[in-house]
Amino acid sequence: MLQQRLGELLVQSGATSTPTAEAAALESQHTASLIGEVLRERYGVTERDVYDALARQRGLPFAEAEELFQLADPGLAEQISGRFRDFHRVIPIRRDGDTLLAATCDPHAHLPELASALEAHRLDLRLVTPTDYYRLRAALLLGNLGEGGPAPSALWQRAVAPVSESLDASMVQLFDALLLDAVAERASDLHFEVFGDRPRIRIRADGDLHEVGHYRLTPAQFVSVVNVAKVRARMDIAERRAPQGGRFSAAVRDQGFDVRAQTQPSLHGEHLVLRLLPQERVPLGIEDLGFSASLSAAYRRLLVSPAGLVLVVGPTGSGKSTTLYAGLQILAADLSRKVISVEDPIEYAIDGVQQCQVLPEVGFTFATAMRAFVREDPDVILVGEIRDSETALEALRASQTGHLVLSTLHCNDSVDAVQRLLDLGMHPNSIGSELQAVIAQRLAKRICASCRVETDPDPVLAAEVFPSGLPPGFRTFEGRGCPRCSGRGTYGRVAVAEFLTAAPELRIGIAHQLPLDELRAVARRTGVTTLRDAALDLVREGVIAFSELRDMIAPDLLAGAPEPPAPLRAGPPRRRVALA
Numbered sequence: 001m002l003q004q005r006l007g008e009l010l011v012q013s014g015a016t017s018t019p020t021a022e023a024a025a026l027e028s029q030h031t032a033s034l035i036g037e038v039l040r041e042r043y044g045v046t047e048r049d050v051y052d053a054l055a056r057q058r059g060l061p062f063a064e065a066e067e068l069f070q071l072a073d074p075g076l077a078e079q080i081s082g083r084f085r086d087f088h089r090v091i092p093i094r095r096d097g098d099t100l101l102a103a104t105c106d107p108h109a110h111l112p113e114l115a116s117a118l119e120a121h122r123l124d125l126r127l128v129t130p131t132d133y134y135r136l137r138a139a140l141l142l143g144n145l146g147e148g149g150p151a152p153s154a155l156w157q158r159a160v161a162p163v164s165e166s167l168d169a170s171m172v173q174l175f176d177a178l179l180l181d182a183v184a185e186r187a188s189d190l191h192f193e194v195f196g197d198r199p200r201i202r203i204r205a206d207g208d209l210h211e212v213g214h215y216r217l218t219p220a221q222f223v224s225v226v227n228v229a230k231v232r233a234r235m236d237i238a239e240r241r242a243p244q245g246g247r248f249s250a251a252v253r254d255q256g257f258d259v260r261a262q263t264q265p266s267l268h269g270e271h272l273v274l275r276l277l278p279q280e281r282v283p284l285g286i287e288d289l290g291f292s293a294s295l296s297a298a299y300r301r302l303l304v305s306p307a308g309l310v311l312v313v314g315p316t317g318s319g320k321s322t323t324l325y326a327g328l329q330i331l332a333a334d335l336s337r338k339v340i341s342v343e344d345p346i347e348y349a350i351d352g353v354q355q356c357q358v359l360p361e362v363g364f365t366f367a368t369a370m371r372a373f374v375r376e377d378p379d380v381i382l383v384g385e386i387r388d389s390e391t392a393l394e395a396l397r398a399s400q401t402g403h404l405v406l407s408t409l410h411c412n413d414s415v416d417a418v419q420r421l422l423d424l425g426m427h428p429n430s431i432g433s434e435l436q437a438v439i440a441q442r443l444a445k446r447i448c449a450s451c452r453v454e455t456d457p458d459p460v461l462a463a464e465v466f467p468s469g470l471p472p473g474f475r476t477f478e479g480r481g482c483p484r485c486s487g488r489g490t491y492g493r494v495a496v497a498e499f500l501t502a503a504p505e506l507r508i509g510i511a512h513q514l515p516l517d518e519l520r521a522v523a524r525r526t527g528v529t530t531l532r533d534a535a536l537d538l539v540r541e542g543v544i545a546f547s548e549l550r551d552m553i554a555p556d557l558l559a560g561a562p563e564p565p566a567p568l569r570a571g572p573p574r575r576r577v578a579l580a
Contacts, residue, residue: 007024007025015049015053016039041218051130062127064132080092090106091104168224182203189204247260260275285329290496300330303327308404309436310406310437313408313441314412315442318443318495319493332351337380339381340373341383342369342384366391383406386407413440431510432502445490454542506519530557
């Protein structure tokens with residue numbers, strides 16, 4: 001039996017007119033595009049109307065996400081591989097007896113093997129729009145549906161910033177689906193990029209970027225989705241020539257997110273990055289950070305120091321704040337001490353800590369907060385980040401007046417933190433006298449416990465790390481990939497930390513402004529725990545893969561640092577010359 005043409009079905013349903021359908025059919029022939037895409041992009045026919053007509057054309061029942069949300073069983077989605085699910089664009093919804101209910105956004109789908117794979121004999125396939133498919137996919141992977149679950153509208157909440165009525169409703173829904181998908185993949189960042197006429201969407205999960213191939217946006221849709229984000233973040237959607245920054249709040253059920261948005265003009269159009277900062281989670285304890293027993297004990301000892309400066313350093317996204325919050329929980333439990341923090345943003349609410357949010361628009365910065373804090377009789381002060389000379393000076397002054405100060409810096413290793421403070425104009429004597437310890441850390445991908453297997457170490461990397469040969473009994477592990485980790489072999493991350501204590505010899509070297517290489521040699525003599533040694537310990541324990549060393553350790557340090565030179569004879573401190 002001949003099928004009706006899609007344009008005719010849309011005309012019959014009142015979604016478009018005959019002249020419009022004929023014009024779209026002619027244009028689709030010239031451009032080799034699907035008529036449904038032409039009607040949506042050029043003539044304003046909704047995605048729902050197109051897919052409702054496609055369902056009637058193909059003899060498939062059409063369904064809306066809202067009705068499928070009420071029926072969905074989240075456990076089924078995890079029983080098929082991610083590759084099969086994304087290749088066929090199908091998601092199992094529910095199994096009733098020998099019938100499997102599934103949803104797809106592919107009108108040509110033919111999947112008899114899906115039912116038998118899930119122990120059913122009959123497949124009841126429903127056609128949904130691509131937007132609804134990705135909403136279902138993201139929500140089911142989050143495990144937020146099922147019997148007794150919330151209503152669909154409770155799965156996510158709109159941003160605080162209102163969305164303009166002029167925006168395409170389908171693009172608003174697609175943006176929500178993208179956020180849901182990013183949360184489902186435990187992403188920290190969501191990247192919207194365009195190259196020529198090819199938009200690309202990538203997520204950063206467990207530290208690595210992965211392209212999200214199942215979102216196929218046209219250039220026009222890409223611009224619309226970026227505009228949705230800009231309106232949410234209270235940016236100017238007409239401004240595309242200059243970078244803009246903003247933020248908004250979103251929630252998936254009871255999990256809140258602070259979403260930071262940053263746009264950047266480029267050769268082919270405007271790029272957008274969204275950083276997802278989970279709110280109201282329970283912060284990790286020191287034992288959960290992945291530190292060794294000796295490092296955990298040393299960190300706990302620092303927290304009971306009466307005064308001094310403790311720094312946690314590393315690149316952006318290396319878990320510095322998580323390490324500080326682990327310490328804050330211990331401090332908060334000590335009722336004999338007053339703890340104050342100034343942060344941007346407040347990532348975790350900790351009972352017992354007086355937490356303050358930076359508000360630059362009213363002049364409340366890190367530095368001004370520090371000056372106010374010292375008059376509030378605190379014992380411990382946490383500064384979210386030392387960004388400038390003023391904040392660094394106030395942190396040192398607070399430590400000199402009998403306060404324990406905890407903070408973060410952006411630098412590469414523990415000794416480099418000293419150079420960073422010197423670059424900010426701090427006096428070397430003040431740094432040498434007040435610095436208690438520096439923890440430099442990276443985040444390494446944790447091997448998935450469900451698919452971990454023992455492997456042979458990479459011979460090329462082994463030769464770099466162990467020039468004299470592998471140590472006896474050295475074993476390595478990796479993840480082979482499973483549904484839990486989406487086939488990546490890793491699940492979550494763990495901190496790898498370098499720990500430097502300010503021993504007397506190191507304080508003298510700082511005060512005399514020794515060159516950085518000489519200061520590193522002094523640090524090695526005083527027993528610094530290096531990133532290389534900490535990473536190898538985690539490799540031996542089967543926590544991280546041997547290949548992770550390449551991502552954390554500089555090539556010249558993979559074999560370990562050379563023997564430090566003999567102690568230098570300290571001369572008088574070098575004079576600081578004031579320039580007129």
